Amino acid sequence: MDLNNRLSGNELQKNLSGQPGFGNFNTQHPQKWEDPSIIDYSMRIEPPFRGFNQVKVGQDGLVNELRPTNKIQEWDPSAMLSSFSFLEQKIHQLRDLVHLIVGRRGQVLGRPDELVTQQQQLITADLTSIIVQLISTAGSLLPYVKSTHSAAPPSMGQFGQLGGAVFPSIPGLNGGIQLQNTSGSKVSNQPNQNDVSANCGSEQNHNNEEHDLKEEEDAEEGENLPPGSYEILQPEKEEILAPHTHFCTICGKGFKRDANLRMHMRGHGDEYKTPAALAKPHKESSSEPTLIKRYSCPCTGCKRNKDHKKFQPLKTILCVKNHYKRTHCDKSYTCSRCNTKRFSVVADLKTHEKHCGKDKWLCSCGTTFSRKDKLFGHIALFQGHTPAIASEETKAQVGPFERREGNQVTNKVGSMNFNFSPNASSESGVQNIMNVKGNIDDPTTYFSPLNFDNLGGFNDFPRPPFDDSESSFGFLLPGSCNYNQKSAADDSNNLA
């Protein structure tokens, strides 16, 4: 049962990740289209399979299909974070799509009805595809959060349920989901699901709070407390860098925030569910006037260190953490979009990723700006700097893409099935890039032996009606084509 469940889950994930470009290609930003889809692809594939990757190294190349199940439950914050950023990205896409629908409603007048309905179907398909991706990623987070509680990951079952509810009308995917629905629902248990959603929610909150605190830290610069009017605390480096500060006394699981711990404790018995146990502990101490607490950075020589001549204290422990990471740690988080900007605080990365790629206002000095007026302010300020005009080639791409859109519409159903077909090879230039990407952490190898039997069955799927125009679709859906080709090839390798 367990194995079966996982298998179908993998398969679905593959299906979903196989259509990265699909959610994008209708958003009418052709010049942007190519790159993000590739990045989407690598991002999407990477997080769910990182667990497997580790196994493979540990087992000296031996592919063991049971081990990963245990390994996957280990705490892997970076994978989880990238999942979060992926989720965020997808939600943005989703919002764009909904905007598009709203925009289209105004435009449809005067256009052939058939085309309009086709395009609407297409958008609906996009929506479902993105939502499915969202759910799948959210589902993939489940094992991490669940930790040692249950051995069998119930995520796929729940996911199947959700997925089935969301898009019952898509022919290609429907079958697979129904199947999971039957197999998975037996394992799924309602409380777990609640737990997960609660945890996810609080995690999100936490991130927001971190943001606020960061701004606070910046704002606090001007604060002028007389020295001695406050108590200085100086946490140790280890304390600052520790991922968790609150630990469960029963199972030992660590948490960043005590609220999360209290949520967690509810699972250990009814005595932790009382309002008293769930209440915030130190609230009542406001009656006695306590000395204001201020924090110092453990790094000597730092302006935020209490021994510094112009010592500027930090307000909260979170400020200390962020300050220490930003100033004294490696910038280990790299933006997956531009691959150049590096950050040491996740929140900074997230803030950056919100705007990354939107900096279209370029100065001759190479600086990019997200706002035109900022660029012009920059140019007005510096001698010799001049606006950099983008080459006109990017504009030229608009034409052919728009012309192809109609073609896309007619082949909607086909493209839904497209990633199942192992024959879908492409000669487009994108392929090379994709292959490179694929080789870095080739995700398909880890589950290929399991999938191979099924792949044989996939050949029975109706052939896409656009076989003769493969190359053009290879261009439009680089992720999907390549991904499948890759998986098919790897399958055969593994067999041999």
Add this chain to the structure above:
Amino acid sequence: MKRQKRECPESSNPFDVLSEEIIFMVLDLLEQNPLDKKAFSLVCKSFYATESKHRKTLKPLRQQHLPAVLSRYPNITHLDLTMCSRVSDASLSSISNACRFNLRSIDFSQSRLLSCSGLLGLAQNCKNLVEIDLSNGTELKDSAMAAIAEARNLEKLWLARCKSITDMGIGCVAVGCRKLKLLSLKWCLGVGDLGVGLVAVKCKEIRSLDLSYLPITNKCLPSILKLQYLEDLVLEGCFGIDDDSLGVFKHGCKSLKSLDMSSCQNISQSGLSSLISGTEGLQQLTLAYGSPVTTSLANGLKKLSMLQSIKLDGCMITCDGLKTIADWCISLRELSLSKCSGVTDEGLSSVVMKQRGLTKLDITCCRKITDASIACIANLCNSLTSFRMESCTLISREAFVLIGQRCHLLEELDLTDNEIDDEGLKSISRCSKLATLKLGICLNITDEGLMHIGKGCPKLKELDLYRSSGITDLGILEIARGCSDLEMINIAYCKEITDASFLSLSKCSQLRTFESRGCPLITSFGLTAIAVGCKQLTKLDIKKCHNIDDAGMLQLAHFSQNLRQINLSYTSVTDVGLLSLASISCIQNITILHLKGLTPSGLAAALLSCGGLTKMKLQSTFKWLLPQPLLEHLEARGCAFQWRDKVLQVSFSFYS
């Protein structure tokens, strides 16, 4: 002058004694007629060489000959390419290689299809380029502006109607061309506050700035008003500029001499007064089609003691407003009240009383004024040189006699659609300096009046007799006799006119524009006379002259080698005539609607042989009869087609 030169080679060439500079000075005096210099260069080899060295400006008709022409004239500083509808990269590179450091000014204002790489080469090779006119370059993108920005010494740049340019392109120009003194961005709809603001920040030398119809707001005004040398500012049709926050500018631009705020509908007197506060040196103010001119608005002009010219065209004007203007302005020279509602005898008289030094007055369509005003103007403004009073319908015949009696300095007089009669014309013929006279739709004038004009106004250059139906051959004969300098004549719909008029007008050798629309008695014979006599003819309109046929076209094609524009609609010209017309190398603009004898193949042949065609107006039926590749070919050569759907008009008598 010409004759003198021709004699020279006979007598052992006295020109050998003269230095080249002196000959150049002589040649400088030949600027008036381009043919004179041509004749000079054809005399002998040394003259040819001298003329080649002397020529500074060049206006080529076809870009194909550019390399040869440029090698003949090595000292070209000004190149006018307005006649070349399409300037290719090859031509541009030959220009930039041939002219190099000599070229100071280049005009592309009618060349619609320019490329960015060609411009880049030009900007990089011709380092001394000071003026570039790129108006009407609707296809020009920001990259072209980036290329222009390489011309570091640029001082004057016209970019009117370059609609595809954005702030980014203008930003490049602002950073690159720091010496810019004149910039025209009229109708550059992609340019906003940021681009204009950057220009004002970077180009401190700017004297003249045209921002008409730009989507700019008050935001860019502070930096513009800080420009130290700004003299001429045009803000026509900037709807984004309004009264709000204009009060902040306590000190306007002190150097400003001319301000145009036409059609700024969101500017009222409060905004205007804050804009012009501190601009004591303002000489010219244009507020056409703006908010009503009332006392309070006029009070804003209080401190503008230098004001010489006010244009209030199309405004609502109160009588008090006019009076206040008259009070505040010390020495007004020019006043334009064209199409103003609310101009009354009282208001106008009060202005004229105070401003006796007026030289230009425009009261077109001020339909409330009567003889009283005219009497006042004639009595007090004796220094008037230009007086426009089209469609002042309440003015009686007698008033025009007064004008002629008093205003002897008149050079321009527009009496279109007025009650003037022969007596008035007789009086006006005293204005011996008259150069432009418009008598369109003056139904009371006859040959007798024209006879006086012909005798009294020898300097007449432009005469408009549009639909003045009392005119016959006799009147035209008198004009042709007396006004030999005539350059433009319009005798459209003067139905009595026959070939005799054409014969007499053929004596006016300077004639450039000839409009004889709807003169049914004209035949090819008359047209031949004009073609032979008026070699300078560039524009000809013979629409609805039914009796003109191929014979006239053949002669026209043979003699009028300078013809650029022709309208042949409703004539009896056929394929043969059109084909012969196509041999005129200058021809650029042809209108042919409802030519019965025209076949698609004949038209196609004519179109193909017209190498310099830029505009062609045709019946839309030909759009489907002509081969599509031919149309595409012509469009690629730079010819724009206008398709008309008009039905054949059987009756031609609207006004008779």
